Amino acid sequence: MSTVTDSAEGTDVKAHEDHHGPAKGLMRWVLTTNHKDIGSMYLWFSFAMFLTGGAMAMIIRAELFQPGLQIVEPAFFNQMTTMHGLIMVFGAVMPAFVGLANWMIPMMIGAPDMAMPRMNNWSFWILPFAAVMLISTLFMEGGGPNFGWTFYAPLSTDYGPPSTTFFIFAIHMLGISSIMGAINIIATILNLRAPGMTMMKMPLFVWTWLITAYLLIAVMPVLAGAVTMMLMDIHFGTSFFNAGGGGDPVLFQHIFWFFGHPEVYIMILPSFGIVSAIIPAFARKHLFGYTSMVYATASIAFLSFLVWAHHMFTVGMPLIGELFFMYATMLIAVPTGVKVFNWVTTMFRGSMTFEAPMLFSTAFVVLFTIGGFSGLMLSIAPADFQYHDTYFVVAHFHYVLVPGAIFAIFAATYYWLPKWTGHMYDETLAKVHFWMSFIGMNLTFFPMHFVGLAGMPRRIPDYALQFANFNEISSIGGFLFGTTQFLFLFIIIKCIRGGEKAPAKPWEGAEGLEWSVPSPAPYHTFTTPPDVK
């Protein structure tokens, strides 16, 4: 779509000027303000969190392999489910997307770096400290948070372990990191685009991240408010959520889900952007309906503020409230469907090849849509009385998060690894990673639809006998999916260390400014902005 002049030359001139290059050793990473360095740190951090949260999932699936208590006590199991959720949401998915944003957005818009490089550094470095604080709660007296990643009051306020205060601090830190990162992204996209790159010429990954960043600054502060109210209820004698003092536990749910629903869109919108870059590249055909895709993404973001109480259909809301939230939630299916149709139409009459990025993106379209269908079923409030808090919900959100967010992150990694490292990754191994992940994921989560419909509640370490068979299958799938992520780690390290030399543009149909710079991308790119036609 956009043509480029000058940048390679401009880069060489600048490279001559900082002949001392990036600092050496550990301090390089501590002090760096370079968006590529920071992007890499975010990605490595997120991978470490992915494996940590994954290990907790393995413990969960091991206990659920058979009915009865075999491996862990219920109190510890509750800590595992809680921490698995918190770590995956705040430690794996969100930082991975921020890492991809850091690496790619400046290059995609022809900017030399993010708008605020130093704040960028702080945004990252808060994370390891927050993660250590959060994980260390598992080793404190009374154990870690055990009230679900949704930490409803009064279970979390009046009945939580002593470590709850540290959990709250960790959430604050994670939130501040996200807010600063989002402000940086908005400032970068709005102000640092190369001349000629109008908003409607931006790649969709940039658009989806811009909208995501607005969602972040809108709702992360509300989460901060919710945990602050919790802190006050626990330590300062207030009664926000305590009925005895005139408060209301349901108020907590409203405040939490006002954050929580936009949060899940925060976790998927960047995926939409990634897939919208990869499918056209591998179909060798422009994205169908660019304008429509932008409007659909904006509509989804707007609607996401209006639907929060669909997580609360059984709480005893008045009829008119239930109806409103049911209708608003059903409505989100429209722009989401539009996006799916546009992706399929992009593929149609293209000329496709199926390297790893395309495999993951294709799987995304199919499996995310299945997750969307179960979401539509959940939106029907009376039916939700049978689905709510069962494994049907667990199936739904794992379908939209695993083949949704995670597969998109895998796809993006394979797509951009040549740009980051200068080498092609091992395509055969990557395909193995894909198929094992695909099979493992479906084996784990598809049966959860069945046990949920058959009556199995969520967040239980032990279950009635009729749920045993499908749980066994889920556990086996889980072990398969988990093991194969070590293959992913191997592929990445192998690619960093060597491999077939990658050209500036290894993918025939790829478009975008990032493909106009060499592979690996020089430390500083677009120090002079390119001309975009």
Added chain:
Amino acid sequence: MSDQVDEPQTVERSTRRTVVRSILVACGMFAFGFALVPLYNVFCKVTGLNGKTDPDPYLYKATEAKVDSSRDIKVQFIATKNAGMIWDFSPSTPQVTVHPGEPGLLTFVAKNPTDKRMIGQAIPSVTPFEATNYLHKVECFCFTTQTLEAGEEKVMPLRIIVDQDLPKHIKKLTLSYTLFDVTHMY
């Protein structure tokens, strides 16, 4: 070609403007989160949603007392003791039948069986929701905390009136009190 001369300054200025606005949005949303607390209460009060009743006594105006004898409304009373609240607590009668506009009077009995003074708070909740704004409490022990000395027993009056405008289809409503131990809050 682009105008390179004062571009860095303009970019810096517009960047700063974006950042300041974003920070204001973030702070505003934090305030909004806290504002949701009173907003929620106002919303519930105005609409009667969530069964939250008025925390203030209903001002009984004699001129409004046109009793609607054509309707019999059953008002049920239930008492729940929250965890750790060991007082005995129960209504003198489980149900009264009143006409809209006609005052109903009953009592709740509370007893502190421990050897320490304790303070309790009764929290009311009404179902169905649409009835909440039509069940008026002229006098209620739930408006204030109740202090009971060790071993003390108290009879607490409750005076209610069902509004004549109660939706026609409602013939029974339930007023529930949950008793909380709030000794540690005072």
Added chain:
Amino acid sequence: MQQAKFLSLLAGLAVTGGSRAAWEVNMTEGVTAVSRNIYGLHMTIMTICAVIGLVVFGVMFYSIFKHRKSKGAVPQQFHESTLVEIVWTSIPFLILVLMAIPATKTLVDIYNTDEAEVDIKITGYQWKWQYEYLGEGVSFFSNLSTPTEQIQNVRNKNPNYLLEVDEPLVLPVGKKVRFLVTAADVIHSWWVPALAIKRDAIPGFINEAWTNIDVPGTYRGQCAELCGKNHAYMPIVVEAKSEEEFEQWLQDKKEQASRERELTDKVWSMDELMARGEQVYNKVCAVCHQPNGAGMPPIFPALKGSPMATEANQVGAHVDIVMNGKKGSAMQSFAGQLSEVDIAAVITYERNAWGNNTGEMVTPKEIVEYKKTGVYEEDPARQTMPDNQQASL
């Protein structure tokens, strides 16, 4: 490793008996008009989604096979069409409106609790349910009755593993029953799939639901909101009986309550108290303090060998902690949950079991007095147990 996995897979299948229920993939139709309505909605929406999915994925898979570079496909360069966008925005919107209409009707029906004939108050506790038949004076707790040995895999699991209780909720068939749902500590949720009712139990607030059961039978459900350690272990069992059987059961329950009240006045022997106490302990206390009294320190102290359960001047403190609980800990107050007989029995059991052997007993009458005065005093009128008849276990 492979062999072990395979064998335990087989073992798992053997446990379930390979029964059809073990491979159940769908929601139940249930036994009420509402549940059937909801089932219908579920099937309709699912079918619509399946059809849309087949069409969309069909196009996609066709494309994946035909429009490949390896098959020589040449990419066409169409990339927008406002008309198409409008069409595939409007059609889904219309489908949604069509879905919303029956959904709205069902929801309106669910919210209409008028004209109920029976009122049941349901209170969620950590980790059991309490049922009260309003206006009848019948109220009881309903605890999980699956033995701990089955949970610990020491004994084989019975077919109703984790779905059985000591006291089910008995309801009449064919009558509109109204439920008033609340909780005494944290948020729980009362869910019976066969009735298609799931209502959150929120401390301090009352929620409403109703049902009208068509078919007599036993219907099982579970708590559906994370409520702490034993969230998985507080099931619900509803027994729907014909109207006459229901009335009979209600009558029996009232008589049982008055017999229980008489029991507080009778004179109890140590053996009787121990036998009853052991039952109460295993049902109510063992879940935290363990069947062998070892507890799980530091959160759940051991009772075996503990000073409070063995030292002579600690009886008052022992009674106090069982009756009133301990603030700031997981130990609840049981005064409202257990009868005076049960409290006296379980304290007696705890003071004599597992080698504690104090020879002391606490009588129901003493608990009645304790409730009045707040101070434990040994009833001077009660029988004392000669040393050589001391119970020891």
